[in-house]
Amino acid sequence: MPRAKRAKQYRKVMSQYCMNFGFRTPYQVLVDSSILADACRFKMDFVKGLQQNLQAKDIKPLVTTCTMRKLYGSKGEPCVEDAITLGKTFERRRCGHTPETHPEPLPELECLSSCIDPKGSGKNSFHYCLGTNDINIRSYFRGVQGVPLLYISRSVLILEPMAPGSVAQRSRDERAKLRAEILRPGGKRKRDEDDEDDSRSGAQGERVGGKLVKKAKGPNPLSVKKPKKKPATDGLSSKPKTTPTTAEGAEASTSVEGPKRKRKRKNKSAAGPKDEAAGAAEAGEPHGAEEAVEA
Ligand SMILES: [Zn+2]
Structure with a gap:
């Protein structure tokens, strides 16, 4: 060697x-x-x-x-x-x-x-x-x-x-050390508290099988800004204006959330009033665009 x-x-x-x-x-x-x-x-x-x-x-x-x-x-x-x-x-x-x-x-x-x-x-x-x-x-x-x-x-x-x-x-x-680290009160617990803090401050978290699954802390900034910059070329953005009442309703139902979400809500409501309840519940999920196309 x-x-x-x-x-x-x-x-x-x-x-x-x-x-x-x-x-x-x-x-x-x-x-x-x-x-x-x-x-x-x-x-x-x-x-x-x-x-x-x-x-x-x-x-x-x-x-x-x-x-x-x-x-x-x-x-x-x-x-x-x-x-x-x-x-x-x-x-x-x-x-x-x-x-x-x-x-x-x-x-x-x-x-x-x-x-x-x-x-x-x-x-x-x-x-x-x-x-x-x-x-x-x-x-x-x-x-x-x-x-x-x-x-x-x-x-x-x-x-x-x-x-x-x-x-x-x-x-x-090394395995024992790893186990000790996972079970240590200071390690894992602290992380849970962090998650709770996040959900209090507006980010959405969901318990799935006992685990806290973090969702994005707001709409994707790219997808939010896009319709603002080019309202004419984006076919989706014209629809929310025709249904202002439902948009307001969606906003009211989630008014606790940050103002950044409004953009998303409007897209959401474009899916039609029939789905308003479902739409409000799912608010924040990035499916608004697809549903709008279907409607
Ligand atoms: Zn000796």
Whole structure:
């Protein structure tokens, strides 16, 4: 994958960890002996790689006491000296597995698990990222929700896509948030009140199956002005003048409404006196023109 595309993907992944799992910079990155050794083997700028992958300058690499003890215990193996040197530059995560209580360092999976998920609840409460080139460790922490996993593949540091378990949790959280927003007293209620305000101020609202359906707040300004500008060319506008009484009647029946509606009423009444009651009831609906043509 080209570097720019990868950077974009990593930015997206990290922003999801921030939004859904509460990650904040400086990101704490636990690294184990395997990734330290590989970083040295490939002579990588490991810290820079972490910054690029996590899309943040502000990162805090951490090594556990057990990891350092394991490295000290395997001196002589390739790259271990360099790995120790690199590991020493990072802050120590005191895991509590000291030589006094643990004569042998804990296996790293166990130690890391006690740091990342001490209660065994499958959650990454302290928002650690984890860098490891141990396949088993990585696979284990895919089962813990919200652990960004980093590894080195052919001298390139990779940030894994979010694990399926974390993705599932993320969408559950998002659905719950959405539900909470809908049910929240302040949200939906407020909207209802707004609608009531609107209907009081003249706009028409109708309850359809419990939902308030808003109608247009008045006649379409385009359809109102048109007959005014060209009374001669518009055949409809001549008719209202011939039936002034019905027009007045329609106006009187809806005189509470704004004056802007008058234009519409006149068109309406042109449909004929027989439909006056119906016409008045439907006043405001844009069918006046069609009915006028029929009449
Ligand atoms: Zn430990």
